[in-house]
Amino acid sequence: MAVQETIGIVTTSIQNKTATLTFGHPASNSFPRNLLDQLTEQINTLSTNQEVSVIVLQSQGNGAFCAGASFDELLAVQTPEQGTHFFSGFALLLNAMRNCCKIIVGRVQGKAVGGGVGIIAACDYVFATETSxxxxxxxxxxxxPFVIEPAVSHKIGKTAMSQLALAPHTWKTAAWANEKGLFSEIFDNQEIVDKNLNSFVEKLASYHPEALYEMKKVLWEGTENWDTLLFERAEISGKLVLSDFTKNALSQFKK
Incomplete structure (x- = not known):
């Protein structure tokens, strides 16, 4: 099944108890609010699907995994309410991933920025290439990165999170991300990633679904306050995005 708009696409395929969930957008797989909502809806649907034990989350193409929030939509924000609404899309998605009854395995084939890093952090296990x-x-x-910060810090800790957040022009390598725990395994290229991911997922899908669900709950212990925290963070970002500083910076980035 597929949900497609001019602003992006989300597709889901199910085989051998594994759902492969793919998102894509022409602008380096970035996220307008509509695409965030589509992905959230699909994860919520798969969470209750008895034919699915594992979800593989991936993006389209061979380039960037995800460029984060859509700059076009950020520039279009005119009120704090609109800003909060946009950033709440990330809050809803991260909470859907956290609350999903299925183990989510991320497949990362390239660079990730901003919200893309948050989505990776909300996966339960992640395979990535060395160029990611x-x-x-x-x-x-x-x-x-206020909305995604809890997810990133939950995975890699506050110290590593600060190294990312306070050095916004610096790329951290896939090896760094693997060492800090954002990635579970890294490989030379996409072909080797897929070979190892497929083997891992095949075994995972053969395990007792209830045991996987109980393990999932263990992995996310201590995050119960996210149902309110992430939306409080969305309000902060929703106000800041209206500043002249941000409008000018976004315009420069687009140029």
Whole structure:
């Protein structure tokens, strides 16, 4: 099944108890709010599908994994309410991933920025190529990675999170991300990633679904406050995105 708009696409295929969930956007797989909502809806649907034990989350193409929030939509924000609405899309998606009854395995084939790093952090296990560098650029444009911070810190800790957030122009290598725990395994290229991911997922899908679900709950212990925290963070970003600093920075980035 597929949900497609001119602003992106989300597709889902199910085989051998594994759902492969793919998102894509022409602008380096970035996220307008509509695409965030599509992905959230699909994850919520798969969470209750008895024919699915594992979800593989991936993006389209051979380039960037995800460029984060859509700059076009950020520039279009005119009120704090609109800003909060946009950033709440990330809050809804991260909470859907956290609350999903299925183990989510991420497949990262390239660079990830901003919200893309948050989505990787919300996966339960991640395979990546050695070219999959990461960066949190939000501070440089006058906002901050506030909504995704809990997910990233949950995975790699506050110290590593600060190394990302406070150096917004610096790419961290896939090896760095693997060492800090954002990536579970890294390989030379996409072909080797897929070979190892497929073997891992095949075994994972053969395990007791209830045991996988109980393990998932263990992995996310201590995050129960995210149902309110992430939306509070969305309000912060929603206000900051209206600043002249951010509007000018976004315009320069687009140029």
């Amino acid at each position: 560098a990461i960066k949190l650029s939000e501070i440089a444009i006058g906002i901050g």
